[in-house]
Amino acid sequence: MTGARCGRRSLSNAVSVVIVGGGHGGFQAAASLRAEGYDGSITIYGEEPHLPYQRPPLSKGMLLGKQEERHAILRPAEFYATQRIEVVRGRRIASLAELPPSDWVILATGARNRALPRDGVFYLRTLGETAEIKQRLADARDVAIIGGGFIGLEVAAAARALGKDVTVYEAGPRLMGRVVAPVVSDYFLAQHEARGVRVVLNSTAAPEADLIVAGIGVVPNDELAREAGLAVGNGIAVDEFLRTSDPRIFAIGDCAEYPNPYAGARVRLESVQNAVDQAACVARAICGRPAAYDAVPWFWSDQFDIHLQMTGIATGFDRTVTRGDVASNKFSVFYYRGGELRAVDSINRAAEHMTARKLIAARARVTPEQAADESFDLKSAILAG
Amino acid sequence: MPNITYISHTGASRTVDVLQGDSIMEGAVQNNVDGIVGACGGNLQCATCHVYVDAACLPTLDPMDPDEDSMLESAAAPRQMNSRLSCQIRVRPEHDGCTVRTPESQ
Numbered sequence: 001m002t003g004a005r006c007g008r009r010s011l012s013n014a015v016s017v018v019i020v021g022g023g024h025g026g027f028q029a030a031a032s033l034r035a036e037g038y039d040g041s042i043t044i045y046g047e048e049p050h051l052p053y054q055r056p057p058l059s060k061g062m063l064l065g066k067q068e069e070r071h072a073i074l075r076p077a078e079f080y081a082t083q084r085i086e087v088v089r090g091r092r093i094a095s096l097a098e099l100p101p102s103d104w105v106i107l108a109t110g111a112r113n114r115a116l117p118r119d120g121v122f123y124l125r126t127l128g129e130t131a132e133i134k135q136r137l138a139d140a141r142d143v144a145i146i147g148g149g150f151i152g153l154e155v156a157a158a159a160r161a162l163g164k165d166v167t168v169y170e171a172g173p174r175l176m177g178r179v180v181a182p183v184v185s186d187y188f189l190a191q192h193e194a195r196g197v198r199v200v201l202n203s204t205a206a207p208e209a210d211l212i213v214a215g216i217g218v219v220p221n222d223e224l225a226r227e228a229g230l231a232v233g234n235g236i237a238v239d240e241f242l243r244t245s246d247p248r249i250f251a252i253g254d255c256a257e258y259p260n261p262y263a264g265a266r267v268r269l270e271s272v273q274n275a276v277d278q279a280a281c282v283a284r285a286i287c288g289r290p291a292a293y294d295a296v297p298w299f300w301s302d303q304f305d306i307h308l309q310m311t312g313i314a315t316g317f318d319r320t321v322t323r324g325d326v327a328s329n330k331f332s333v334f335y336y337r338g339g340e341l342r343a344v345d346s347i348n349r350a351a352e353h354m355t356a357r358k359l360i361a362a363r364a365r366v367t368p369e370q371a372a373d374e375s376f377d378l379k380s381a382i383l384a385g
Numbered sequence: 386m387p388n389i390t391y392i393s394h395t396g397a398s399r400t401v402d403v404l405q406g407d408s409i410m411e412g413a414v415q416n417n418v419d420g421i422v423g424a425c426g427g428n429l430q431c432a433t434c435h436v437y438v439d440a441a442c443l444p445t446l447d448p449m450d451p452d453e454d455s456m457l458e459s460a461a462a463p464r465q466m467n468s469r470l471s472c473q474i475r476v477r478p479e480h481d482g483c484t485v486r487t488p489e490s491q
Contacts, residue, residue, distance in 0.1 A: 028424075056425070070415065071407075071411060074414070075417065076415055076417055079417045272426075302428070307452075350451070351452075354458065
């Protein structure tokens with residue numbers, strides 16, 4: 001993926017890039033710039049004391065003790081030294097005016113957990129918070145989870161696997177209701193209950209337990225952009241090239257609201273895929289190879305031994321069909337809107353998920369009848385486009 | 386600790402000690418070895434830790450599970466008989482001395 005050299009106006013005059021945010025997106029922007037042949041300076045400002053790390057293991061393997069902090073750290077210090085990437089840690093940037101002059105700024109400020117107006121509730125987004133929850137989990141007998149979304153359910157699964165008495169309180173009528181179809185919600189409800197997790201739907205109760213963890217969504221960190229007078233919607237507003245209203249400033253990852261061609265709408269996605277692919281897109285733009293961002297969205301959630309993999313944007317779906325038998329614990333759900341395939345969720349069907357990513361990318365025509373028919377070869381629809 | 390040798394598509398070779406129980410992907414990432422990305426952190430979601438395992442080492446590996454098999458189909462570089470996703474190979478003593486080659490693209 002190495003391109004021609006870029007990042008230098010002349011032998012003695014290097015370009016500079018400042019990245020605000022030391023999460024997965026910020027790291028990847030720096031790494032991708034180097035991979036693209038960018039030769040100028042790169043500085044990452046991160047708020048946390050750690051080197052950039054990945055967050056998915058926090059609510060999964062780390063709570064279970066299967067993974068340690070060192071597994072989450074994306075690259076060792078040596079990487080940043082050899083790649084000439086300066087990482088300034090523990091530094092919160094409150095205003096773009098604090099930054100040194102640079103040719104380009106990449107905002108990868110992420111999001112923060114929405115908080116409840118009460119004390120004694122823990123939230124999981126950082127390594128520090130994970131360590132605290134893990135420690136308290138060890139001593140807890142019962143655990144209350146507020147929010148039946150991905151994070152809440154992953155923490156519930158981990159706590160239950162550790163033998164805790166676990167109850168999930170969800171304000172809506174079903175689990176993961178914001179993103180998946182009722183058939184998927186119902187499946188996960190049954191699976192959690194079968195493993196001894198109590199689930200209370202339509203609940204806005206303020207539960208008591210030895211440990212209370214809330215996962216009730218996030219708020220994009222867009223204050224820097226607001227303060228700088230950049231356009232902001234549901235997150236920092238960017239165009240299809242991920243440029244903010246100041247073309248020298250990009251925004252990527254959880255903090256950025258962008259026009260998503262698969263959704264046909266402006267969206268803000270919270271995923272590793274989105275952060276990583278947007279980072280690479282911006283690196284190419286800085287190296288003079290701009291292209292509209294159109295990577296296929298995909299997501300995953302692991303709960304107990306169940307692998308949920310999603311691709312596309314299901315928002316606004318008006319029909320779903322199920323491929324495979326739900327009772328077999330291996331099935332996929334195809335989401336349609338106006339007759340077009342928009343998204344596919346796969347449960348314990350990794351191969352089908354990978355095919356689905358290609359179907360969504362190709363805007364393939366798969367009728368609901370074909371999707372429901374297991375004898376129909378989905379791959380043939382990719383080729384047909 | 387078992388030694389694992391990583392050889393890039395250009396022939397650059399690095400041998401590092403990988404902690405028992407860590408994956409060959411983690412061994413590369415934590416030791417700053419080029420050629421392995423591991424974007425999803427070892428969750429069988431991205432196929433960016435594709436390696437070609439040297440013949441001498443192949444018999445020491447556990448068979449691939451179906452999910453790894455299907456992810457390999459989506460790897461950026463051509464799949465070969467000795468293709469594996471290095472996040473799925475947990476290093477054990479018998480892997481000491483294993484060599485893996487990294488493809489040109491991940």
